[in-house]
Amino acid sequence: MSPAAIIAPSILSADFANLGAECSKMIDSGAQWLHIDIMDGHFVPNITFGAPVVTKIRSHVDKPTAKHGKGTFDCHMMIAEPKKWVKEFQKAGCDLYCFHYEAAISSTAAESPESTSELKTSPKEMTRYIHDCGMLAGIAIKPDTKVGVLWEILETKEDKERPDMVLVMTVHPGFGGQKFMASELPKVAELRKRYPDLNIEVDGGLGPGTIDQAADAGANVIVAGSAVFGAKDPAEVIAKLREAVDKRRGKESL
Numbered sequence: 001m002s003p004a005a006i007i008a009p010s011i012l013s014a015d016f017a018n019l020g021a022e023c024s025k026m027i028d029s030g031a032q033w034l035h036i037d038i039m040d041g042h043f044v045p046n047i048t049f050g051a052p053v054v055t056k057i058r059s060h061v062d063k064p065t066a067k068h069g070k071g072t073f074d075c076h077m078m079i080a081e082p083k084k085w086v087k088e089f090q091k092a093g094c095d096l097y098c099f100h101y102e103a104a105i106s107s108t109a110a111e112s113p114e115s116t117s118e119l120k121t122s123p124k125e126m127t128r129y130i131h132d133c134g135m136l137a138g139i140a141i142k143p144d145t146k147v148g149v150l151w152e153i154l155e156t157k158e159d160k161e162r163p164d165m166v167l168v169m170t171v172h173p174g175f176g177g178q179k180f181m182a183s184e185l186p187k188v189a190e191l192r193k194r195y196p197d198l199n200i201e202v203d204g205g206l207g208p209g210t211i212d213q214a215a216d217a218g219a220n221v222i223v224a225g226s227a228v229f230g231a232k233d234p235a236e237v238i239a240k241l242r243e244a245v246d247k248r249r250g251k252e253s254l
Contacts, residue, residue: 002192003199005245006221007238008033008074010203011057012048012176013225019053020060026228027061029235030242033072033096034061035203035223037176038089042080043103044174051085051092058093067136068164068199072096074221076140076203078173081107083121083129088113090133097130098138098167098201099123101153102145123153124161131160138201140167147187154195164199165221166191170214171204176225180205185217192218208237211244220245 009031014022023034036054041047054073064071075094079085082099089097104126110117111129121129123139130137141147147168156162168187171178181204191200202219207227214222222241231237 001249002196002218003220004249005242006032006068006199007228007241008035008072008201008221008223009228009234009238010035010037010176010223010225011229012037013229015229020057022229023057024060026234026238027071030238031228032068032070033074033221036073036075036094038075038077038079038085039174040079043100044078046174051088054089054092054094063093064095068096072136074098074138074201074223076138076167077103079103081110083107083126084110084113084115086130086133086135087111090135094135096136096138096165097133098140098165099126099130100140100142100173101149102142104139123163124156124158127153127163128158128160136164138165138167139163140169140173140203141187142169143172143181143184147190150191151194154198165201166198167201167203167221168219169204170202170206173204178205180210180213182210182213185213188214188217188219206241208240211241215245215248218248220249 009026039048072095104123108117109119109121127137201221203223206224
């Protein structure tokens, strides 16, 4: 049986002028996580916000008391140099640092924003480093990336090198409001078949109209932006998304 449903509203769709209250409202409405999209204008052609904003909203949402628990800040790092920012986001209140496979294989081993390094990093090294910094580690793949690149990483014998979550993008990363790409769901299905206990996240175009497809494929961590933040009753939408996932599990979420 796959892990319990986790609903993670994407704050990219929130009212930025009232961000702290909006984040708190989502947790009060039944969301377990908040999905925080960090974009640097290099890895993706858009810029969002950095660690100082995460620090501010952390003061409005209690830290989780358990791994994967309520209040988890799921930081989706769409940035070219993910290792440089691990410590900064840990200090800001990030709980799960999700880097992109595509960035990890082409970025450096530098460990701070101001430092440089001639050495390269790797997905396994990135994952170990995130764990050593006291956070959960996620690894994301773009639509153009084949899911098979993850097998060696997920099957490593070193626990610290194994990601806690895989994020399958169901849109091209960089902008909110894009149309859901059902073409990416076979990746989710293959991941679920191979790793029944893995947290598998989908991000992009998720809402009441697409949740059944994602749940059928085996996704259990659901990122939804405008579908939740734009709803008259966010709690109702969150409950519907969770119900769709848990119906496939055969029992209600924990």
